[in-house]
Amino acid sequence: MEKLINDFSFGLFFWQILLFVGLVLLLRKFAWKPILDSVNNREEGIKNALESAEAARKEMQNLQADNERILNEARAERDGMLKEARQLKENIITEAKTEAQTEADKIVAQAQATIESEKKAAIADLKSQVAGLSVEIAEKVVRRELADKDKQLALVESMLGDVTLN
């Protein structure tokens, strides 16, 4: 202990305190504060970056889920639309078919009617021609027949007989 006290130098103690306190104050201003602040900032930054990465990841997941949902919806909609279109197509086809059928029927009926009327007209024409022809023939026959009086009478007789029969 005596040696310790003897070794104690007040001058050294004085300089030591002065130097050390000065060093603490200087370093606090020029080194420790900026260093610790920078480190803190960096740590904050890293923490924030990690948090935002996590948030981004979650958002991404949400987005993906959303996309999936939208895609599914779109798919369903497309399916629905296709189905509808198919139905529409079928409807149109059946409609067209029936319409065509009726139209065809109508045309056929018309054609038949026309044919009928044409036939009738043809028959009528044929009849009138046959009548004219027969009148002409009859005229010629009559002219020859009438040259003979008996024959004329016999003809009238037979004609009258025919008329009654008709």
Place this chain on the structure above:
Amino acid sequence: MQKISVVRIFMTLALILTSLNLVAKDAEKVEKEGNEDLKSKIEAYRDHHLQDSHDFTFFSDEETGKHYGFPLPIILWDNGLKVFSSSKFHHGETVAEVDGNYYKLYHSKIYKTDAEGTINYDEDHHPTNAKPLDFSITKNVVSMLFIASLMFFMFRSLAKSYKKNNGIPTGVGRFLEPLVLFVRDEIAIPNIGEKKYKKYMSFLLTIFFFVWFLNLLGMTPVGVNVTGNIAVTFGLALLTFLITNFTANKNYWGHIFWMPGVPTFMKIVLAPIELLGVIIKPFSLMIRLYANMTAGHIVIMSIIGLIFLAKHWLGSPLSFGLAFALSILELLVAALQAYIFTMLSALYFGMANEEAHH
């Protein structure tokens, strides 16, 4: 095969050793007296090394009496400020005369003497001469100045590198930053607590690096022993003591003077003990650092001294190896003591700031 040949080599070595030993025995007697002389010289050198010095001597040539180094300024307060160079003492060999006063360097201390430099002793062989107040820039002060400026530039560059490099340290900062973080995360926050550690950080960081660097400087061949000086450790411990007690809260003082949760009689008994503890804590800091560093220096210097004393040819390499191993140990001690000093300071600050929890 290998084993046998190794054993054989050892046997041969042992034989050579013993025969050499016999030859050496004769020479030993002659050298014995010279050895005693060398021993006391080494002891003197070691003691001198442990102490502060008024000049910076790297080594001395004994034969020519020349010292290699540089003188340092002497600042005395003796009825007025006296400033002169330590070269006036000629390493304690002559008396320095300043303004009609005579001063003599005796065992690293400056005494006021007469023109002849007589020193009077009391019965315990202590000088009775007047001692002027000595504010000299001694070797230790120079070392501290050196370390302080080194620290300033190192940590300033670290602080600057953050701004330049977008928050990432460069160069020496890459080594320093983990240490700064170590002090913060392993010493300050666990001992003081997340809330209050910030105001102690400057002190803790400074004291950690200051003590560590000074310890390391003590291991260089420059041969300074700053942290093994009681005045220095006293100064550091005193600062811890002052900071602890000036920043202490009500709870801390409550635990000292009126310990809660014990009978009144015990409160009275405990108060002086606790009060003593307030002083013992920094006192132990002071002694611990001083004793560890001094012991380390003594051991290493003694073992290095053994190199010169060793009679046997194996002695010197052995001493060298031992000194080498111990130097590595001292490197560890240098860091460990800095850590312990900082850690305990932080612990005391933490105690002073503990909140009541009942």
